[in-house]
Amino acid sequence: MSEKSWESLTTEEHRTLLGTLDDDTLSKRFQRSREFFVGVRAFFNSVPPDTSKPKRQPHSPPKDLIMSARRDLSFYEANYELIDNSIDEWRKRGATTDLHVEIEYNLEQLTGKYTDDAGGMDEKDVFRVFIPGETTNRNFGQTVIGSFGLGAKKGIFRLTDGAKVVSSPNGESSFTSEVPERWESDPEWTTQDGRAEAITKGTTQIYFFKLFKAPTLAELDDLRKRLSKIYGPLLRGRLGQLGEQPTTRLHVKVNGVEAPSPAEINWSSPDGAEPRIYKFSHVFKDFLSTGQDIELRFLFACGLTRQVPGAGDGRERDFGIDVYGNGRLIQQFLKDPFGWGTSGLSKSDSASKFVRGELFINGHSFAIPWDTHKREYLSDHVVAQWLREQLRNIIKGYKNIAGRFTSDTELRKTVLETTKPQEGSNPQIVQMPVGGLISESLLPAWKYKPSDHSKTHGSKASDTTEAQEGGESAGDSAGTNGADLADTVNGDKTLSIILEPSEYDELLERFAADATEELETAIRDCLVGGVAFNLTAEQLTAALKIFNCDGDVGQLSTIVKSQLLKKIIQ
Amino acid sequence: MPGTETYHGLSQPFRIQKRLVLNQCFRKISSVGFPTNVNYVTFGGEDLYDIMDLLSVFDVLKHKFRIISYEEDQAVAKRAQACPVGASLAKIPTISVQVVPTAFFDNAAPLHAVRDSGRFIYFLDDTKTFREPQAEVVLSLLASGLLREADWLLITSCLTPRVVRQAGFMGRFEDTFRLFYKKSDRVDLEFRIRNHVDLLLALIFSRHQAMETDIRSQLRPSLVAKYKYRDTRSEMGLWLFRIDAGGPITALADRSFERFLEEIEQLFKEKEAAVPNIFD
Numbered sequence: 128m129s130e131k132s133w134e135s136l137t138t139e140e141h142r143t144l145l146g147t148l149d150d151d152t153l154s155k156r157f158q159r160s161r162e163f164f165v166g167v168r169a170f171f172n173s174v175p176p177d178t179s180k181p182k183r184q185p186h187s188p189p190k191d192l193i194m195s196a197r198r199d200l201s202f203y204e205a206n207y208e209l210i211d212n213s214i215d216e217w218r219k220r221g222a223t224t225d226l227h228v229e230i231e232y233n234l235e236q237l238t239g240k241y242t243d244d245a246g247g248m249d250e251k252d253v254f255r256v257f258i259p260g261e262t263t264n265r266n267f268g269q270t271v272i273g274s275f276g277l278g279a280k281k282g283i284f285r286l287t288d289g290a291k292v293v294s295s296p297n298g299e300s301s302f303t304s305e306v307p308e309r310w311e312s313d314p315e316w317t318t319q320d321g322r323a324e325a326i327t328k329g330t331t332q333i334y335f336f337k338l339f340k341a342p343t344l345a346e347l348d349d350l351r352k353r354l355s356k357i358y359g360p361l362l363r364g365r366l367g368q369l370g371e372q373p374t375t376r377l378h379v380k381v382n383g384v385e386a387p388s389p390a391e392i393n394w395s396s397p398d399g400a401e402p403r404i405y406k407f408s409h410v411f412k413d414f415l416s417t418g419q420d421i422e423l424r425f426l427f428a429c430g431l432t433r434q435v436p437g438a439g440d441g442r443e444r445d446f447g448i449d450v451y452g453n454g455r456l457i458q459q460f461l462k463d464p465f466g467w468g469t470s471g472l473s474k475s476d477s478a479s480k481f482v483r484g485e486l487f488i489n490g491h492s493f494a495i496p497w498d499t500h501k502r503e504y505l506s507d508h509v510v511a512q513w514l515r516e517q518l519r520n521i522i523k524g525y526k527n528i529a530g531r532f533t534s535d536t537e538l539r540k541t542v543l544e545t546t547k548p549q550e551g552s553n554p555q556i557v558q559m560p561v562g563g564l565i566s567e568s569l570l571p572a573w574k575y576k577p578s579d580h581s582k583t584h585g586s587k588a589s590d591t592t593e594a595q596e597g598g599e600s601a602g603d604s605a606g607t608n609g610a611d612l613a614d615t616v617n618g619d620k621t622l623s624i625i626l627e628p629s630e631y632d633e634l635l636e637r638f639a640a641d642a643t644e645e646l647e648t649a650i651r652d653c654l655v656g657g658v659a660f661n662l663t664a665e666q667l668t669a670a671l672k673i674f675n676c677d678g679d680v681g682q683l684s685t686i687v688k689s690q691l692l693k694k695i696i697q
Numbered sequence: 698m699p700g701t702e703t704y705h706g707l708s709q710p711f712r713i714q715k716r717l718v719l720n721q722c723f724r725k726i727s728s729v730g731f732p733t734n735v736n737y738v739t740f741g742g743e744d745l746y747d748i749m750d751l752l753s754v755f756d757v758l759k760h761k762f763r764i765i766s767y768e769e770d771q772a773v774a775k776r777a778q779a780c781p782v783g784a785s786l787a788k789i790p791t792i793s794v795q796v797v798p799t800a801f802f803d804n805a806a807p808l809h810a811v812r813d814s815g816r817f818i819y820f821l822d823d824t825k826t827f828r829e830p831q832a833e834v835v836l837s838l839l840a841s842g843l844l845r846e847a848d849w850l851l852i853t854s855c856l857t858p859r860v861v862r863q864a865g866f867m868g869r870f871e872d873t874f875r876l877f878y879k880k881s882d883r884v885d886l887e888f889r890i891r892n893h894v895d896l897l898l899a900l901i902f903s904r905h906q907a908m909e910t911d912i913r914s915q916l917r918p919s920l921v922a923k924y925k926y927r928d929t930r931s932e933m934g935l936w937l938f939r940i941d942a943g944g945p946i947t948a949l950a951d952r953s954f955e956r957f958l959e960e961i962e963q964l965f966k967e968k969e970a971a972v973p974n975i976f977d
Contacts, residue, residue, distance in 0.1 A: 234947045340910065344946050345903030348873050384876045632825050636860045673973060677707070677930040685859050687975070694976040 133157040145171060192259050193311040196281035202342055203353050204500060206230060208282030209241050209333070210354070210379065211272040211455065211501075212256075214361065216245035216331075218270055218453075222373035229380045230350075232335075232342055239286065239335035247296030247329045254304040254318045256280065256292045256333070267419045267491045270372065272453050277499065284311070287335035298328025308337060347381050354379050354386035360487065361454040363388040368553055369404055369426050371489055392483050393441055394554075395433040396546045399574035400528040402430025405521060407559040411510065414494050423490035423510065428554060429521050431481045431529050433544050438642040448484040448522075450504045452495040457504045464506035466519035471526075478530035481543070482522060486514070517561060524570035537578035624650075637681040658691075707929055709746035714926035715933070719747060719851075721955075722937045723754035725921055726818060726849050729939075734761050734815025738808065740801065740822045741766035743773050745782040745794065747820060752786075762792045763811045767801040774798035802834055808843050819844070820851040826861060827854035827934075832897040839905045839916065846916060846942040854894050856925065856932040861890045870896060877949045888951065894936045895920060895949055903946050917946045925954045 136144070144153060150164040200208070210228055217226040232239045248256075259280050273279070283290050289308035295301040301323040307313075326332060342350070358377055360366055367374030379386040394402045405427040414421045429448075436443045447460035447467070465484075467474045488495050488510075496508030505511055532539040548554065557569050626634065634640070638649035653659055662670060667680070676682040709715075735755060739747055741764075748764055755762075764786075768774040777783055777796045786792045797807055801821070808817075819838070823831055831852075838844035860866065867874075867889040874884045874892065877899055898918050906915040918938040926933050934954070 234945045341912070341945060343903040343906045344877055344948075345900050346907055348876050348900070348903075351872065351876070382876055383879065383881060384872050387872065632830070636826060636857075675930060679857070679859075679930055681859055682857065682930060690974055690976055 133159060141167070142171060187314060187316065188259070190311045190314070190316075192277070192281070193284040196284040197339065199500070200281055200285040202286070202340075202346060203350055204502075205282040205285035206350060206354075207357060207455075207501070208273075208278040210358065212279040212282075213243035213245045213331075214358075214377065214454070215269075215271045215273055216243070216248070217377075218373060220246040222375050225375045226377045227380075228378070231382055232338070232347060234341045234344070237338040237341050239338055241333040241335070242330060244327070244330045247331055248292075248294040248302065249296055250302040250322075253292055253294050253302045254320050256283070257290075257304060257306050257318050258316060267414075267417075267421050267493060269491055270453055270489055271492050272455055272501070273492060283333065283335075285339075287338055289336035291334045291336070292331065293323055293326060293334070294331040295326045295328060298325055300324075301326050351379075351381045351384055351386045354381070355389050356459075357456045358386070358454065359389040359456065360451055360485075362386060366426075366454055366487060366489070369428075369487070369556065370406070371424065371426060371487065392428075392430075392485070393432045393434065393443055394483075394548055395431045395481075395543050396548045397431070397528070397532070397542050397574070400431060400525060400571035402428060402548060402554040403571070404428050404554050404556045405518075405559040405569070406556055407517070407561050409513070409561050411494055411513075415509075417493075419493075421491055421494040423488055423494055425489070425514070425517075426487040427484060427518055427521065427559075428487075429482070429484040429518075429525055430554070431525055431532075431543065432483050433547065435477070435480045439640075439645040439648065443483055446480045446482055448486055448518075450486045450488065452488050452492065452497055452501065453490075454487070455501060457495075457497045457501055461504055461506075464504060464511055464515060465522055466515055467522075471523055472519070476526070476530070477533045478526050481529040481532070482525050484518075484522065486518070488514075517559075517565075520565050521570065528571050528573055531573050531575070535578050538575055542575065633681065637684070709742070709744045712926075712928035714928050715935075716750060718924040718926045718935050719750040720754060721922065721924065722851055722935065723751055725937060727754050731755070731760070732815055733759070734763070736811050736815055736817045737762060737764045737820070738817060739764070739766050739820040740768065741777060741796070742768065743776050744780055745777055745796075747822065748782055748786065748794070751818070752792075757789070757791065760791070763814070764792065764794045765807050765811075766794070766796045768796055768798060769800040769803075771798050802837050805837075805841060805843065809841075812843055812845075817844070817848040818851070819848065822851070822853050823855075824853075825855055826857070827852060827894045827897060829897065832901045835898060836901045836905060839902070844916070844940060846940055848940045850898075850918060850936075850938040850940065852894055852898070852936045852938070854934045854936070856890065856934050861893075862886070866890065867893050867896075873900070877946075878951055879948050891923075891953060892949070892951060894923075894934065895952075898936075898938065899946050899949055906945055912945065913943055915945055916940055916942050917944070920950075920952060923952065923954050 133141075145164075145168050148156070150161045150168065153159070153164045154161040196205075209230075213226060213228055227242075227244050229242045230239070231241075256279055259277055289306060289310065291303060291305040293301045293303050303319075303321050303323050305319040305321075307319070355362065358379065361373070361377040362379070364374070364376040366372065367376075392402075396402065406425070407427075408422060408424040410420050410422045412420050432443050432446070434442050436445045438444070445460035447462045448465050449459045450457045450461060462468065462474055466472050467479065473479060494510060496505040496511040496514075497503065498505060506515075529543075532543045559565065559569060631646075634646055634650070638646055638653075640646040640649055667683075670676075671678060671680070671683055674683055674686050676686070735751075737748070737751055739745075741747055745764075745766055748766075751764075752762070766777060768777055774796045775798075778794075783794050783796065786794050795807055797804055821831065821834070825831065835844065835850070844850070864886070866886065870889070870893075871884060874880065874889065874896055877896055878884070878892070902917050906917070909915045917940075919941045921937045921939055923934060923936045926935065
């Protein structure tokens with residue numbers, strides 16, 4: 128015992144030692160001050176002494192978990208939990224082939240069926256689907272999304288009253304486990320386990336006998352879209368492209384319709400500041416005092432986007448970092464957890480709005496900085512804090528490059544807005560050392576000469592913005608400013624037009640635009656690069672009549688355009 | 698947009714095809730036995746002409762009519778109240794005509810005032826192509842309890858090729874079409890054109906159903922008929938829905954436009970003037 132530290136001993140051992148040795152002896156033995164042991168002894172002495180000898184007492188945990196699942200999880204999250212489970216099984220078996228998940232809800236019958244081909248479950252494991260705490264994910268060397276043996280159970284009990292699992296790892300027979308309706312009111316945790324006719328080898332089916340509340344078709348449509356976002360990297364095989372597992376892909380169908388593979392980030396690719404993947408790993412020793420060393424592997428894709436965020440096609444909805452745990456989205460567009468809002472990384476700086484990133488954290492779920500429902504990236508988590516220090520300089524490096532572009536409208540329009548990575552190519556993968564300052568050679572670099580019309584660096588606007596959020600040293604503030612893009616600083620002029628609602632709708636239709644941003648672009652293109660002219664009311668009336676447009680100005684425009692195009696082709 | 702109406706050469710009474718399809722719709726509504734009180738909500742414009750379409754089908758001696766027309770152009774609204782239809786009908790004790798000088802649903806008080814007095818017929822006679830903003834108005838009606846079981850909904854949608862013949866028209870709803878229509882293959886543009894109102898309306902009702910925990914109270918639109926008419930250059934579509942209760946929307950059926958106006962449409966096409974070529 129003497130070679131162990133006091134902290135490494137159990138409470139039982141503490142009590143035994145305190146009962147047998149005095150404070151001076153303990154002090155010498157454990158290299159701690161005598162006062163320390165006086166304090167520890169006082170603490171244990173403050174616990175009221177037993178008046179009868181404690182006995183071992185078995186308990187059955189109440190089934191409140193089942194009821195709480197219905198409150199804790201949304202319909203969407205319940206489905207995610209089941210998919211997480213399938214993904215974990217798939218990974219544990221090597222993910223050598225694509226994983227297919229099919230979710231079917233019958234809205235009239237109030238029944239449902241969930242199917243995966245993740246490999247199937249062994250007979251001894253099938254019942255675990257229903258019993259909280261029963262998990263096959265205890266090995267901290269595994270790359271798993273679930274860890275506490277709760278997720279899939281909560282998912283099932285959120286959705287249905289009574290369920291049956293049928294699984295066949297070998298295709299020769301199926302193993303089953305079933306819980307009846309109103310299982311929550313039965314104090315026993317008994318499941319009905321058995322065997323059934325064989326289903327396809329490697330598949331698992333979960334039958335939902337009585338949905339508590341059938342989803343609507345609109346909710347199923349939403350589920351499909353949300354799955355695309357939540358499992359985007361796995362649906363498009365992104366991790367495999369970056370040298371991580373799995374190299375195969377996930378496919379999910381909801382009532383027969385596939386969740387689409389999401390679009391790539393709208394990366395720009397200026398020389399020296401192309402998007403890059405920073406690859407690194409770290410072993411977190413004795414993680415959260417578990418005695419376990421857990422290794423996490425990281426891939427951080429960072430770069431600049433071609434346009435500022437907006438609602439139009441091809442634009443990002445926001446700037447910031449998306450974080451994924453084992454390929455599953457935790458949160459999007461994170462800013463503060465990666466240093467925005469601190470010195471040199473102002474959130475209001477227009478340069479920041481061009482910076483996007485994706486952080487892929489891979490390893491055991493237990494060490495990933497998310498809550499049990501995987502809704503939130505825990506920024507005060509030890510791993511999140513460590514990551515913030517690793518990544519802040521990279522983000523700042525890109526932001527500074529963006530600053531150079533925002534202060535030079537010509538370069539922004541001719542380089543940032545137009546360059547993009549070669550289709551199908553992967554960004555450069557950079558092996559990043561951890562723990563120290565990142566080498567300059569690994570950071571993005573500025574490779575352009577300023578255009579004739581560029582702004583003077585260090586403008587007053589820049590100083591003002593930085594001062595608001597703590598200031599920034601002159602050395603690393605080069606090229607940043609707080610001016611908005613649509614301003615008059617660099618000779619740009621902003622035109623504003625006011626449209627009545629009906630005019631706005633008409634223009635959206637005429638230019639086939641879905642949002643204001645798209646309409647703005649279309650109108651600008653029309654004015655600057657198109658043919659536009661004005662007619663008097665009399666001329667317009669005559670033109671509409673001659674061309675038989677019946678008051679449809681857009682139709683007149685279409686006719687003139689089509690005739691002009693025919694003439695050009697002739 | 699302001700000005701567009703100015704250049705239209707065909708006034709409401711001469712939009713013969715529109716009159717015919719409205720006649721068909723109102724006949725279908727009246728044939729199921731409408732209660733005494735008829736609450737009719739329309740975007741009647743300056744002439745309130747569609748009110749005459751309604752009254753020509755319903756028995757004015759057996760029903761009481763509360764007619765509310767929304768018109769956001771104040772001047773047009775003023776003229777509508779004094780137009781022959783409005784002025785004459787105002788003298789009949791069983792008919793009330795109110796022109797509300799706001800955009801539809803900016804002022805819902807007149808609707809709430811009569812909501813409990815009987816069923817509603819809404820004629821959402823928008824000149825634009827029916828898209829999400831128009832569908833959102835229906836959601837507002839549902840959410841505020843102004844659209845209920847046994848009400849009727851007439852929706853127009855402009856089928857101008859300039860909008861609906863765009864390759865991407867309703868393209869982002871491709872998978873949503875497949876889900877709602879249980880289709881395993883892709884849906885083509887023709888499918889999207891003839892079913893765009895059906896889908897957007899079903900999505901809205903489906904979203905509303907998610908808020909209703911009692912499945913028996915869930916409302917859904919049942920398509921009764923859909924027509925095309927073409928009095929002006931732009932083809933228009935008119936969808937007629939009955940609002941039913943009693944269960945979720947589980948699937949939609951692909952239905953074509955009614956064909957009874959084919960001959961008339963052919964006549965119209967023959968009369969259509971050739972478009973001059975300004976480059977020859």
